[in-house]
Amino acid sequence: MKIVRESLPDVVFVDLKMPGVSGFEVIEKINLLDPTIVTIVITGYATVNSAVEAMKKGAYDFLPKPFTPEELRLITQRGLEKRRLVQETIALRREKEMLREHFAAIVSHELKSPLGAIQQNLFGLEAELSSKLTESQKTLFERMKCRIADLLKLIHTWLRVILVDIKKIKESFAPVTVTTLISKAVESIQPHATRKEVEILISYEEPLGLVDGDEGTLVAALVNIVSNAVKYSRLGGKVLIKAKQEENSILISVTDTGVGISEEDLPYIFGDFYAGKPGPAAERGSGLGLAITRRIVEAHNGSISVESEVGRGSAFAIRLPALKSSVHNQPSLGAETYSDSH
Numbered sequence: 001m002k003i004v005r006e007s008l009p010d011v012v013f014v015d016l017k018m019p020g021v022s023g024f025e026v027i028e029k030i031n032l033l034d035p036t037i038v039t040i041v042i043t044g045y046a047t048v049n050s051a052v053e054a055m056k057k058g059a060y061d062f063l064p065k066p067f068t069p070e071e072l073r074l075i076t077q078r079g080l081e082k083r084r085l086v087q088e089t090i091a092l093r094r095e096k097e098m099l100r101e102h103f104a105a106i107v108s109h110e111l112k113s114p115l116g117a118i119q120q121n122l123f124g125l126e127a128e129l130s131s132k133l134t135e136s137q138k139t140l141f142e143r144m145k146c147r148i149a150d151l152l153k154l155i156h157t158w159l160r161v162i163l164v165d166i167k168k169i170k171e172s173f174a175p176v177t178v179t180t181l182i183s184k185a186v187e188s189i190q191p192h193a194t195r196k197e198v199e200i201l202i203s204y205e206e207p208l209g210l211v212d213g214d215e216g217t218l219v220a221a222l223v224n225i226v227s228n229a230v231k232y233s234r235l236g237g238k239v240l241i242k243a244k245q246e247e248n249s250i251l252i253s254v255t256d257t258g259v260g261i262s263e264e265d266l267p268y269i270f271g272d273f274y275a276g277k278p279g280p281a282a283e284r285g286s287g288l289g290l291a292i293t294r295r296i297v298e299a300h301n302g303s304i305s306v307e308s309e310v311g312r313g314s315a316f317a318i319r320l321p322a323l324k325s326s327v328h329n330q331p332s333l334g335a336e337t338y339s340d341s342h
């Protein structure tokens with residue numbers, strides 16, 4: 001372990017049976033120190049069980065004694081290759097993060113500012129010419145203004161996604177009640193639902209604990225999911241929001257009876273700018289809602305998943321870690337909410 005700590009090698013060969021400390025322990029410690037270091041177990045006690053056990057603890061491979069120099073060379077080469085790939089992946093991920101941040105700066109400076117200036121000039125020009133403009137010229141001005149406003153709106157949403165700053169969100173974490181999140185989200189979507197004659201139903205399974213999080217962004221995440229459910233519902237459809245506690249996590253599900261998502265689209269809907277097959281023109285979005293939502297949920301150490309069937313509807317599930325023993329600390333809260341809703 002001393003050598004490993006001092007030299008941070010690429011590959012480590014470990015015996016399983018050693019005096020004082022077991023190979024398993026060494027593998028675990030190396031993994032904690034630097035998970036990219038490749039550990040290969042060399043042992044005379046090469047039973048399948050200990051091999052499996054070593055792999056579970058994070059060993060890369062297993063070399064039973066006796067082995068030929070060629071076998072040792074081969075496994076070393078593969079180990080080195082594996083480490084190179086892992087390091088490359090890490091570097092790429094870091095690069096992607098940096099690109100994302102740079103991209104935000106580029107978008108805001110190089111696109112947003114000049115576009116804003118064009119918009120202002122257009123307003124000015126239109127005001128100056130207003131008395132001289134023919135009807136068709138006025139229509140042209142309107143069209144330009146609309147297009148520019150749309151572009152600015154898109155850039156704003158764009159920036160919002162890129163700038164969902166996980167560290168900042170985490171700074172403002174506080175205990176939040178799940179029922180508050182849901183009612184705030186529903187409140188903002190209700191008008192849209194009413195227009196589409198979509199009924200939003202809510203059901204809580206008590207007792208329901210608290211989550212540690214940022215209320216504003218969590219509501220925004222829910223708004224995205226529920227507004228999708230309404231948006232991709234047919235006239236007169238139903239949207240069911242359920243919340244319940246499962247051991248240490250809180251599960252919020254949003255189920256709709258809408259158009260559903262095709263199998264080809266399903267793996268990509270949480271990506272940036274992914275909007276599925278063209279739906280009704282009025283309901284097209286920028287394809288960012290779910291990307292933002294995923295980022296918010298992950299910033300809360302939660303996860304989001306989806307199940308869907310074309311023509312039958314979709315079910316989105318958000319799982320957030322419950323605040324420790326929040327259920328036990330707040331028995332009256334749960335009971336009150338329960339009696340309120342009855």
Ligand SMILES: Nc1ncnc2c1ncn2[C@@H]1O[C@H](COP(=O)(O)OP(=O)(O)OP(=O)(O)O)[C@@H](O)[C@H]1O
Nearest residue numbers: 228229232260269275276285286287288289290314
């Ligand atoms: N409840 C749903 N039912 C059917 N399709 C859905 C549902 N939710 C999402 N989708 C599909 O996933 C795609 C991505 O959703 P997302 O919310 O990210 O973008 P959007 O709704 O198109 O635009 P935005 O939310 O940015 O206005 C949608 O375009 C749609 O095809």
Ligand SMILES: [Mg+2]
Nearest residue numbers: 228285289290
């Ligand atoms: Mg959406």
